[in-house]
Amino acid sequence: MRERDKPRAHVIEPAKSGTSTCQTCGLPIGAGVLRLSEAFVSDEGRWARSHSYARTPRTRSYDSGEDRGGHSNHDSVSPDVWARYHHLSCAAAQQPFKLRSALAATTLDIPDRAELERAIEVALSGADAAEEKAETRDEYQGFLARLREAPDDDLMLVFGDWLHSVGDPRGELVTVQRALETAEGEAKAKLHDAEKRLLATHRKRFLPERLVATLVWRRGFVHRMVIAASDLEPQTLGLAFASPSFRLLRELAVHANSSTILVAANLPRPLPATLRVLELGTARHGTHGLGQVGALVANGLPQLEHLAVRGAGDLEGLRSATLATLELSVANATEPYSSGGRTAEARPLTARIAGLEKKKLPALRRLVLRVETNLDHAVAAVVETKLLQHLSELVLAGDLSRAGVDLLARKRKQRLALLDVTDCNLGAADLDKLRTHAADTIVEKPSTTATATAAPKKIGEYLVRHKKRPEWGIGKVVAESDDGMEVDFAEGGRKQIRNVEFLEEVEAP
Ligand SMILES: [Zn+2]
Incomplete structure (x- = not known):
């Protein structure tokens, strides 16, 4: 590739085929759909090395950068520039500066231009200081891109040092919250005060407005958010997710406390692509309508590892290449509950389980079933789906009885690495039977049945x-x-x- 053939700037263009993938949400970009072609420096290997080694001596592999060719040579002075693609709406939220310059330069007719510009404004309203300055912006975004891809506690500290060095107040927040992880006593109290003061002083930059939620911070960024269903408001949440503090959000929990709020429908889409844990509903007595959970997840959560559906969630279309743990929890497995909305058909958990497909959940290895009534039927539904033979861990909580035990015992060829029946009230004979199914690790309640009578x-x-x-x-x-x-x-x-x-x-x- 000659120098002048390389993409030099960020441009808006129609996707030539349907084969490109959005780097923000991980979903395909349809043929002919307008996309942002983002020019980026592909020298990730050397870039990351120069930063990571500043603090961490451990060796890491950076082969991917070298694979793209041409710059494994140490004398190479100009790194290669390549293009990666984003949906325009995704770029508006995550690459607002780049999309804005591309919009200014384009001669194409952009149909939803006004909406995109509004989204850019929203995203920019909460930009970090290092991002606002042109001379530090690229480096800032380089750090973030790597951290968004995979959690890296060490790199977060390096990032914090760097933020500090360029005068971004988030750098100090990283330092304080890092120190809080191990502090005790008076030192801890002092650090808490420092954290409070920082968050108050830079409130506009660090905390989105009007958001009512519990935030768990980790090294300068919000790691986990817990919000009540009654506080869900898509626009407020959309603003929050666009704020820099949420760019590394890994966990989102929505507690269903209202029977009238549809959880899935009131979450902005796409959800932050960095999410690894999504918990919807209430752990006990789950009957709340959670809405179309399958569609919510299928709509771009490329890193999702853990999904908890505690209540009546529509699992249709549930598809994830990365989901390892699925938790399904409902009060009664055979009672039809509506997932919400007037049109949604009420279905029992057993029917929802029957719709799960192994090929759509290739990474699934741990299934958790919490069912107060008719757990046996839920187990039967799982056995029917053939999901069981691919699982290595099964956690059961509820009224498992002899019928459920027999079902599992009959499947003794499909041995599990772990069968956890801690929260089932089983007798000694049933536990013995289950040991043939997962001999290595049965977790049982310490002697409730044995000593109660003796x-x-x-x-x-x-x-x-x-x-x-x-x-x-x-x-x-x-x-x-x-x-x-x-x-x-x-x-x-x-x-x-x-x-x-x-x-x-x-x-x-
Ligand atoms: Zn996208």
Whole structure:
């Protein structure tokens, strides 16, 4: 490729074929659809090395940069410039400066131009200081692009140092929040004050307006957001997600506290592409309508690892190449609940499970089912889908009974690495049966069933033998006082033992 053939600036162009992928949301860009062609420097390998090694001595592989060819040579002075593509709406939110310059230069007729310009304004209203300055913008965006792709705590510290060095106040926030992770006592209190002061001083930059939510910060950025369904407001949330503090958002939890708010419908789309954990609904007694969860996820969450659907969520179209853990939770597995809206057909969890397809969830390895009533039926539905044979972990919580146990035991060829029945109330015989299904790791509640009938009191469980009178046999301690112990021996009968040093504890047979 000759120098002048390379893309030099950010341009808007129609996608030549339907084969390009949006670098922001990870979804394909249809043929003929207008896209932003973003010119970028492909020398990621050297770029990252020069930054990461500033603090972390560990070796890393940066092959991908070299693969694109031409600059593995250390003498190369001008790194290659390449193009990557974005939907215009995605670029407006995540690459507002680049899209704005492309819009200014384009001669094409942009149909939703006004809307895009508004979106750019929104995104720019919360730009970081280092992003506003032309001389630091590219480096800032280089850091962010790498951090968005994969969490990297060390790189976040390097980023923080760099922000500090260019006078961006977020740099100090990174430092303070990093120190808070290990601080104790008075130092911790001081750091908390410093954090509070920073957030207040730079409120407009750090915190989106009108947002009512619980935020968990991590090294200068919001890591997790917990919001009540009644506080969902797509426009406010859209603004929040466009703010720089949310650019590395990894976890979003929406608690269903209102039966009238449709969770999925009131979330802005696309959701932040950095999300790895999405929790919808309420853990216990889940019956809330959560809306079309399948469509919400399929609509561009390229890093999603964990999805919890606690309530009635429509799973139709659920598709994710990365989803490893799926949690489904509902009050009653066979009762039809509406996922919400007047048109939505009420369906039981069993029917929703039946619609899941392994080929649409290739990375799924852990399934969690929390069902208060009719868990057996949910297990039967899972067995039907053939999902079971691809899982390595199954977590069951609820009213699992003999029927469910038998279903699993019959599938003994499809052994699980982990079967967690901690929150099921199973008897010893059923647990034995399940061990053939996942012998290595069954997690069970410590002796609720066994001791409930045998000996509820601590005293009664304490078994002893009298060293001098072994013929009395094993004794149960029935009372303890200043006078010693009262022991009921199997052969010797009830005795009061003053010299307790003659008693030795024995294990229950
Ligand atoms: Zn996109």
